[in-house]
Amino acid sequence: MAQSGEIELCHLTKRFDRTVAVDAIDLAIPHGSYCCLLGPSGCGKTTILRMIAGHETPTEGDVRIGGESVVGLPPVRRGTAMMFQNYALFPHLTVLDNVAFNLKMRGVGKAERHQRAREMLAQVRLDQFADRMPSQLSGGQQQRVALSRALITNPRVLLLDEPLSALDEFLRLQMRGELRRMQKELGITFVHVTHTQLEAIAVADMVVVMDQGRIEQAGSAREIYTLPVSxxxxxxxxxxxxxxxxxxxxxxxxxxxxxxxxxxxxxxxxxxxxxxxxxxxxxxxxxxxxxxxxRRPPGALPxxxxxxxxxxxxxxxxxxxxxxxxxxxxxxxxxxxxxxxxxxxxxxxxxxxxxxxxxxxxxxxxxxxxxxxxxxx
Amino acid sequence: MLRPGSRRRPWTFYGLAAFFTLYVLFLYGPMSAIFILSFQGPTGGLTFPMNGVSLHWFSALFGQQRTGDFAGSFTRSIVLAVIVLAITVVVSVMAGLAFRRRFLGSTLVFYMAIFSLIIPGLLLGLGVGLMFQFLGIKPSWYSSALGAQLTWTLPFGLLIMFAVFSRFNPAYEEAARDLGARYWQTLWNVVLPILLPGIIAVALFGFTLSYDEFPRTLIPIGSRNTLPLEIWAMTTNVTSPALYALGTLTTAISFVAIAIALTSIALIQRRRTRRGTRADAGD
Structure with a gap:
């Protein structure tokens, strides 16, 4: 997809009943960048991700991708794809059919969609697991299947909701490098939600620190770490x-x-x-x-x-x-x-x-x- | 784990064991007596001792009109149970989907729906019969009796679907939507297949509850009986082991229905965990 994956959030607000989850946020994420939304749980980062994806409707404000408002459009028409927390792989479908799901919905014939899904799986070195069920895979393998399933839609923006939280420490470090490498290769925009500081500054071009529905600071990882504003x-x-x-x-x-x-x-x-x-x-x-x-006790010092x-x-x-x-x-x-x-x-x-x-x-x-x-x- | 004998069993163990023995005796004692007596020889009677062993009374079921309308009532019961099953599955799944969102009056609608579980069945059947009489419609197994049975199976189906949906992760639907599936595609390709074991359970309940139903069906059945009503009628005028043969046969049919349902659930679960283990190269 040649379209730009630049994301602009304009005065984006989400209220659930009385509580304000996201409070009039303005943010521009450049095309082809790796952006991390970082904050403690309940800070609104996942809600922002879901509004970009189209799984949540903003109460006020606008979401623009590639310069056009996407509010009200279904996810596929936005050019976004989401990788869910715990992956949400369909338990009743094989790995191959999971990856081919989008093609099936678009009416692509069985032979062709399986062919393309196999190519996709080969890229993440999972082609030999094509006929397995998701429950037979390890956490890291499931994550790669989820990634393949999302990327087969050719998105301009990939949205990742706590993508590494289900993995053990060793795999987490390995996979975050993998995600970064993949983002560089694809050249599309990645928006990654996490509550882990070191994860965010390790992978992101741009870190957005959030608290209570507001952006505290947005900047490069080094800026956030060495020159915090607050x-x-x-x-x-x-x-x-x-x-x-x-x-x-x-x-x-x-x-x-x-x-x-x-x-x-x-x-x-x-x-x-x-x-x-x-x-x-x-x-x-x-x-x-x-x-x-x-030598002396603290109280006795000048x-x-x-x-x-x-x-x-x-x-x-x-x-x-x-x-x-x-x-x-x-x-x-x-x-x-x-x-x-x-x-x-x-x-x-x-x-x-x-x-x-x-x-x-x-x-x-x-x-x-x-x-x-x-x-x- | 405790080694055997390392601790004395509490008195509750003996209490429960005694109760369980009684339970087994009450449940399986009479049943096995009926089961054995149904193979009574042609000259045998309604009680022990056995006078030879034969399938005479099974063939008598199909052969003689004197034992009642077995074939007709059996067919009616099966057809009715299948209709009840179909309606229960479709309506319960739809209602289950609807109740996932809170809507105005949803609690009231829910309690109204399950209220019939606490109404005495005979009374409900009587009401349905009276209503049909009042409206001037002839009661029949496919109209009034069907309605009366649904008041029994639908609340059950709904409660099962509640349990099934409470364990369903809505992220699957969002993932499907994210991958371009429209509402009906999501329902058909994702929601229903994932819920299939639960739906089979609803079908099983619908079928067996209808097939065994007595109190609600008794009055609004009209002129042609279902099998349980026919058996009831036979107990008063049939005095041969054919009655036992009938009991054995209907129990066997119930078992077959349950076996089909449980096997298909087991197969689905196995397919989800065991399929395609041929490639076993490690990660």
Whole structure:
């Protein structure tokens, strides 16, 4: 299909009775890109996918694919195909007949549709399983059948609803690479719904972080991870420590913040105009935090700058780094990801008093506080 | 698991075992007596002892008019049961589809539909008979009796379809729609085949409930009896083992109907799990 698979959502809204599942969303997904809708369950991501697919009717707003409104059109006329969560393979049909289903509905003769379905299955190396029933296949094989069944319609947009959630960890990592490769090969738009942060940033060109029916941030995976706009995104993506404080002074575009518990942080303002006393949020990456054991109990230390003081709460070895969680009195837990060689050169133990330091250059200002920012994390 | 003898059985075990023994005795004792006595020799009577073994009373069923209209009532019962089966299946499936969505008054309609399950059957039959008399229509097995039997089989069929649909994943329908199937194509190619085992169960219920039906059918049957009514009539005027032969034969027919239904369900299930295992190369 030569048509463009560019998707535009214009003020898209979906209400179920009283609850707003999707709240006036505007989003443009470029043709041929891999887009991940990411958010906790109930954030509206699946509802958006289903509205693009035509399985749900928007309450307000428009869905445009290739520049044309598709609201009211059945799925096949939209040029979309959906891969369902748990795949929804027809249990009474063989693998071959599952893949050939769309052709059968279009009235293609048996010999031809079986021929084409076999070619499709050969592409995912499942041709020898053509005569099996879906229940006889492993999860990974079922997923490939579901993919073949969707792709035989020649879609310009493939919609994937939690495509990897039914697989075990090992297969999940393998299949997400496979999906990415397939998307590149086909050159069509993929929209992939997931609640797993690492899955989203691993595959997507464009990550859309959602919360409570709204888009918190849309951007490249690297932007979302390293330059979150809000405390919600920073906390949800998990690679950051969020710091909150009142502006005490501003010098050369750098603000000094004072937290409730008396710590002082520097944060670049990136041109943002603030007044003394404003509450600002900023974040510092977990892997840019240096850890040092201190002799004296935390209470006896002077008030730190660009550092927090606390006691080690948990230590998790992650292979290339060690994740150290620190209990800091009066604020949320602070996390330092310490490179393994550094950690084991000077290890700390649970309960040890430590100081976690960073340099102001690694601090990123969060421009919107995010309405959910205070309650998450 | 407990080793045998490692713990004493609770008293409830003995209570239940005693009850079950009684149950088996009541159910299979008389039945096997009738079954054995139906093979009574030509000179034998209604009670033990057996006076030789023969198929005499089975042939008597078909041979002599004196034993009642066996062939006619049997044919009527089978035809009626097939009609009831067909209507029950079609209406229950359609109603099951309709009840998947909540509509205005759906709860009321549902309770109205299953209300007949708690009305005494004889009373319902009487009502149907009276209504036909009042309307001046001659009651008959294919009209009034058919209607009376449907008040019994339809609620059952509906309840089974509720159970069947509650386990049906609507994602199959969405997947079919996503792949370009129209409503009727989805119904024919996806919904009905997936629900087929449940639909066969409804058919089995429709058939056997009708074939055995007595209280609702008794009054609105009109002048020609179904088999159970004929057997009832025969118990009062037939005094030969032909009655037992009839019992054995009708029970056998019920068993055949059940066997057909269960076998076809088993075959469908097996087809879904075992077919095409010839290619066994690993993933």
């Amino acid at each position: 405390a919600y995104v920073a906390r949800f993506m998990g690679g950051q420590n969020v710091l909150t404080g009142k502006v005490a002074s501003v010098t050369d575009g750098i603000a000094t913040l004072v937290s409730d518990t008396g710590e002082r942080f520097s944060s670049p303002l990136n041109g943002q105009v603030v007044a003394e006393g404003d509450v600002l949020h900023c974040c510092v990456r977990r892997d840019r935090v240096a850890l040092e054991r201190v 008030e730190p700058t660009n550092a927090v003081v606390g006691a080690v709460h948990a230590i998790e070895y992650q292979g290339t780094y060690v994740k150290v969680t620190i209990d800091v009195p009066g604020r949320e837990q602070f996390v330092a990801n310490v490179v393994d060689s550094k950690f084991f050169a000077n290890p700390v133990d649970i309960g040890d008093p430590v100081v976690a330091r960073w340099v102001p250059e690694d601090v990123h200002l969060l421009t919107t506080s995010g309405q959910a920012g205070e309650t998450h994390g």
